[in-house]
Amino acid sequence: MVSSSSNYPRQLAGLFAKAAPAVISVGLLLLAWELCARYSGIKPTILPAPSRVFAQAMLNREALVDNAIPTIRATLFGFACSLSAAFALSMLVDFFQPLRRALFPVFVISQTLPLVAIAPLVVLWFGFGLMPKVLLVALVTFFPMLVALVQGYEATEAEIGQVLRAMGAGRWRAFVLARLPSALPYFFAGLRISITYAVVGAIFAEYAGAAKGLGIYMLNAKNNFRPDLVLAAVGVSAAVTLVLFGLTVLLQHLAMPWERADRQAQGKGAGR
Amino acid sequence: MSRLELRHVRKAFGGLEVLADISLRVGAGEFVSILGPSGAGKSTLFQLLTGAQHGGGEMFFDGAPLDDHGGHFAFMPQRDALMPWRRILDNVTLGLEVQGVRRKAARARVAPLFAEFGLAGFERHFPAQLSGGMRQRAALLRTVVQERDMLLLDEPFGALDALTRTAMQRWLEQMWRHHRWTALLITHDVREAVFLSDRIYVLSARPAHIVREIKVPLPRPRSLGGDTARQASVEAEILDIILNPEPNPQPPKGYDHD
Structure with a gap:
């Protein structure tokens, strides 16, 4: 019934076992690409082999890192802005339900805006600095986070609310004690999705115009007929996204220590 | 001296009459059950008591009208809500x-x-x-x-498996004998009501009114087995009331007598 799983070697082995299929499938994909690029006769300026992409990435690593930093900065700034805004608004919506009906259509429309059209406009209005990137990142991540939070509040078990009310807790107490913690799983699910959107959003904004950044780096590489460097930048952005994604998973693990107990309980299932 | 007293409490949601006429009382240190079929509006009654809903009729606590709902009751729902x-x-x-x-x-x-x-x-x-x-x-x-002054227990063991439920009922009876909480229990389990209660109010199907008030004649402690034959006959009597409702239900009688 109660087991504290502090069996780290076994956990580690389990982690490897879980990661193995992903490693194998990605490895096979790269191998197929490599063989295809080498023996099909397609020119490297059209389809560079992964080995070449990797070699070029190493040669240009300083430029890549130099351009990755503004992208990461824009991503994190924009995401922080959209998170704070989504959190504030989600609380407002939770306390004043009519607001939801008034505001949600606007946000849904904001999600239908094609980035291709909006990114150059935002750059036109706000220049080549950090501002337009932050705005675009916020634009693509705000709504998913807002929806996740609002849904999370509503997932609060009705009987917990009933118990709190009978205890004499007001709406604010009930929000802090029950609705907010109930929303955490939804919040983190939203966070995982949004953080990947955020990187894409930042790169898109840079693509539309920037002094530095992975987006503008890709654009320049493409214009110089260097698909290998475009792909190297893609690799860097994928790595950045993966690291950020991993951070959200780690954060969730730290913020929700009960989650493991929940999972174990569900795993055993029938016993309870 | 009764702590909680309800007089002709009623509640409708929209056009749907859920509680027709509920009059009952709970004395200090008394364990009282409300027994009725599911969907009879038993939980609605608790919502009225805790102030989550408002309805007609009068509710008194220690003789004073029940208006500030927060202070008197400690509520336990069917699922633990931990x-x-x-x-x-x-x-x-x-x-x-x-x-x-x-x-x-x-x-x-x-x-x-x-x-x-x-x-x-x-x-x-x-x-x-x-x-x-x-x-x-x-x-x-x-x-x-x-x-709090009184416990409101809303089918507290309803979500448990049968064995655990029986064990919990025995345990609760034991605990109650030590602490003498004033308690109002909602249940649709006849055996549970008979085993735990001093008195039982049998509720009709919706719109709910009180069909019968039954004083459980079984001595305590009950958790050691006790008089199983008498317990069974009380259970049978109640089941008969619930499963064979009279065609013209009369207004709750047993209200004044004890």
């Missing part, structure tokens, strides 16, 4: 925390009760790590430490 993100200790002190008791003082108050509730050693566990019966005991502990 917060999965709080350790058992922090779940149990929740009510005290809402009352404004400092964390340290609240913990000191509940600590000695863990053994009595069979939860010793599980203070730092999360609810998901406990069995159903333990979770329900934790929920009851959370309810009683609030030290």
